[in-house]
Amino acid sequence: MxxxxxxxxxxxxxxxxxxxxxxxxxxxxxxxxxxxxxxxPAMPPQPSHDFDFLHGRWIVHNRRLRERLVGCTEWEAFDAVQVCRPILGGFGNEDELVTDAFGEHRFIGMTIRLFDPQAREWSIYWVDNRSVQLQPPVRGRFDGGVGTFHGRDAHLGTPVLTRFIWTVLSADRARWEQAFSTDDGSSWETNWTMDFERSGA
Structure with a gap:
């Protein structure tokens, strides 16, 4: 031993x-x-319910300017179907918008929204099956049922400030619009609107 x-x-x-x-x-x-x-114990980060209204299936009535930032007043209209679902335990959501309005080549766009619990703001990203490039995000928050989001981007080589406005109209209706500014927000050209109607299908 x-x-x-x-x-x-x-x-x-x-x-x-x-x-x-x-x-x-x-x-x-x-x-x-x-x-x-x-x-x-420290309180865990809390998710946001700002975009809960968008979860589910929608018929989307689109109006889009044929050309942007050239004084165009001609709009094209088309319908699409969108399905949105929550992700990351409520800290984000994703949706896919699909339309056959452009002939045999189906257009598919995807939005990813992520919530920052520290900044209490959303970042919104867009990508579609034409460019297959994730676009620069817009960031912002809701106030009284209206969400306003801004971000820097470029259109055909021209730097632009992009603005999204989300308006919650009811449990079954909502509206989104996109506008560009070339003078840092002094003036805006709205170039795309979407009117959402909830689908029971």
Whole structure:
């Protein structure tokens, strides 16, 4: 049998150190000892319900300018179907908008919306099956049933400030519009609107 370690033995020192660390984990929180009240755990980030109205299936009536930033007043109209669902436990959602209005080549657009619980704002990203490039996001928040979002982008090489406006009209109706500005928001040209009607299909 090996001899018992002495006080100065490194093995004993290591063992006592480990026991001391373990003991620290068993001590009550100092705040509890001083006040008698347990410390409240940190509140986890809370998701936002701003876009909950959009979950589900929709018929979308689109109006879009044929040309942008050239003074065009001719609009094209088409319908699409959109399905939206929550993701990330409520910290975002995604939707897919589909239309056959452009002939044999089906147009599919996808939006991804992500909520930042610290900034309390949304970032909205768009991509479609034509460019297959994720567009720069717009960011913003809702106030009284109207969401306003801004971001920097470019249109045919021209820098633009982009604005999205979401308006919740009822449980079954909503409206979205997109506008561009070339003078940093002093004036705007609305170039695309969508009127949403909830579909029971």
């Amino acid at each position: 090996n001899a018992a370690p002495t006080i100065g033995d490194p093995a004993r020192a290591a063992m006592l150190g480990a026991l001391g660390v373990a003991a620290l984990y068993t001590l009550p929180d100092l705040r509890t000892a001083c006040t008698g009240r347990p410390r409240s």
